[in-house]
Amino acid sequence: MGQAGLIGFMNVGIVLLIIGFSVLLSMVQFELGPLSNLPPARKWLMTLILGSGMVAFSIKLIIIATLINFPKQTIQRNVAAQKAPLVTDWEQLNKDTPRIRLEGMQKAYVWRTLPDRAPAPEWNPTTPEKVALGERLFHDPALSIDRTLSCSSCHDVRKGAGEDHRSDSLGVKGQLGSRNAPTVWNSGFQAVLFWDGRAASLEEQAKGPPVNPVEMGMPSLEAVEQRIRDNPAYRESFAKAFGADQPITIRQISAAIAAYERTLNTTDTPYDRFVRGDEKALSAAQLRGMALFQSVGCVSCHSGPNFSGASVFDPPPAAQRLFPVFDSPKYVNRYNLTKDAGANAPGSKQAIWRIPSLRNVALTAPYLHNGSVDNLPEVVRIMATVQRGKRVSNDANDNQTIIWSSRDRTLARIESAPLSDRDVDDIVVFLQALSSDRLLARSKSGA
Ligand code: HEC
Ligand code: HEC
Known part of the structure; x- marks a missing residue:
């Protein structure tokens, strides 16, 4: 009845x-x-x-x-x-059936904003003296063998979005690395670092580039310490940061750089304003994209306030994932996705990578570990296809996909409409809402 x-x-x-x-x-x-x-x-x-x-x-x-x-x-x-079609307007969403729509999605996913401060290990609290010293070290080419490169050469934080806009970074003596330089903005919130997640802290990470032969090319960590000790201008700043009786060691150099990196955070985004209560901060398309980001299941990996399951908010074991999860010869061949297997054994058909943060992603092209994709809509199509097994097409009648995994001998049927071009565009404009106002203004002014 x-x-x-x-x-x-x-x-x-x-x-x-x-x-x-x-x-x-x-x-x-x-x-x-x-x-x-x-x-x-x-x-x-x-x-x-x-x-x-x-x-x-x-x-x-x-x-x-x-x-x-x-x-x-x-x-x-x-x-x-x-x-019902996707609700396009937040007020309408609220008025109509907020509770029921959430029930319709897999589970209630809670959207969060970043705190202003990145957490620091107990032994290396973030102090203003250390941050000032770290900033200076980060921009000092003395950390490279021929004094041509500083950390900021590849992670431009003063003018850029914390990276270099190259697909493979350029090290000392014109050497090309094999991986794309990720941004250092918000890296203080990541639980593990590097594309493959091989470093467990910023302190540990900072010891890598100076002695990497294709990055800064120093012969040893002792040589790095010597370079810094040789510069009398550093003595006072080290004494202020760590105490007058402490020798200048690589432990302190990396501690100061890490302290500085922990201050490189961006919470000035339309997304954060929206979650804090400004319902006008997102456009209707961005809101649709946000709902798709959840319903398509991007949040199962890019979760939490830093949009990464590898962050301090959602600690490992979820830090690294197979990529591609679902095979797609089209994308795998076009973008050479499995040439580098990341944290998996070399030569594996599926690579393993740390889940990257998506904050400021619209400002940090090119994309993926090898920098092989230069535009965001294509990355979204790749992710939806190879990480979620979604079809990407404008055919509205084609609303189920059968996925047979010959390896696991399992059959999965995903009954949902394929992602249309408009859906992809909506997700892209949502990802743009993760860009910091400050960094965006800089990139627009071409500074
Ligand atoms: C020649 C370019 C280059 C230089 C110089 C360089 N980096 Fe990097 N950086 C990279 C690349 C490429 C990666 C990714 C490497 C990988 O994942 O294997 C990276 C990764 C990182 C990451 C990890 C970010 C994340 O999200 O996982 C941090 C942090 C970082 N670098 C900080 C530094 C610091 C600090 C210095 C100076 C001591 C420095 N980098 C010097 C190119 C560079
Ligand atoms: C199963 C886990 C998983 C799911 C689900 C997933 N991703 Fe990813 N995502 C990753 C991994 C791992 C990488 C890093 C790939 C690499 O190293 O090349 C990545 C990379 C990205 C990048 C590139 C970041 C950069 O800086 O280059 C974007 C953008 C992205 N994902 C968006 C999405 C979107 C949108 C969805 C939903 C359609 C999604 N992802 C679903 C795991 C996932």
Whole structure:
């Protein structure tokens, strides 16, 4: 019985109740009353007592009818909510059926914003003196063998978005590395570092580039320490940061660089403003993209406030993932996706990579570990296809995909409409909402 049926049922009930009550009234007034010689006041009392029993019985019937109807109605409303097109407007989303829409998606995913400060290990608290020293070291070419490259040559934080816009970074003596330089912005929130996640902290990471032969090319960490000790200008800053009696060692050099990197955070994004309560911060398309980012399952890897399951908010074991999860010869061959197997054994068909953060991703092309893709819509199509097994096409009738894994001998059927070009565009504009206003303004002014 639908809602209309229930109302009809109750109307009939009320009419029957009135008729019953009238019959009862006349019975008491003209039959029972005169028979037992009751005075008029007693006659009314008797009508009331017998009548209330009748009303109670009716209420009971109404409650039973409502309870029987209730679950059915909820299901129907849910089905209707799932069929409804994506709500494009936040106010409408709120007004209509916020709770039911969330039930329609796999689970309630909680969107969070970044705190202003990245957490530091107990032995290396972030102090202003250390940050100042770290900033200087980060920009000092003395860390490279021919004094041509500083950390900022590949991670431009003063003018750029913390990387170099090259697919493979350029080291000392014109040597090409094999991987794309990731941004250092918000890297303080990552639980493991590098594309393959091989470094467990910023302190550990900072010891790598100076002695990497194709990056800064120093012969040893002792040589790096010597370079810094040779510069008298550093003595005072090291004394201020670590105490006058401490020798200048690689431990302190990397501690200061890490402290500085922990201050390179961006929470000035439309996304963060939206989550903090400014409902106008995202456009309708961005909001659709955000809902798709959740419903397509991007959040199963790019989760938490830093949009990475490898962050301090969602600690490992979820830090690294297979890539590609689903085979797609088209993309794998075009972009050489499995040439470098990352953290997997060399030559493996599937590579293993750390889940990167997606903050400022719109500002850090080219993409992926090998920098092989130069535009964001293509990365979104690749991710949807090889990480979620989604079809990407504008064919609205094609709404199921059967995936046979010959390796695991499992069959999965994904029943959902393929991602359309518009869906891809919506996800892209949502990813643009993760760009820092500050970094975006710089990149626009071409500074
Ligand atoms: C020649 C270019 C180059 C120089 C110079 C360089 N880096 Fe990098 N950096 C890279 C590349 C390429 C990667 C990724 C390497 C990989 O994942 O295997 C990287 C990765 C990183 C990461 C990891 C970010 C993340 O999200 O995992 C941090 C942090 C970092 N570098 C900081 C530094 C610091 C500090 C210095 C100076 C001591 C430095 N880099 C010097 C190119 C460079
Ligand atoms: C199963 C885990 C997983 C899922 C699901 C996933 N990703 Fe990724 N994503 C990764 C990994 C791992 C990488 C790094 C790939 C590499 O190293 O080349 C990555 C890289 C990216 C990049 C490139 C980042 C950069 O700086 O180059 C973007 C953009 C991205 N993902 C967006 C998405 C979107 C959008 C979705 C949903 C359609 C999604 N991802 C779903 C694991 C995942």
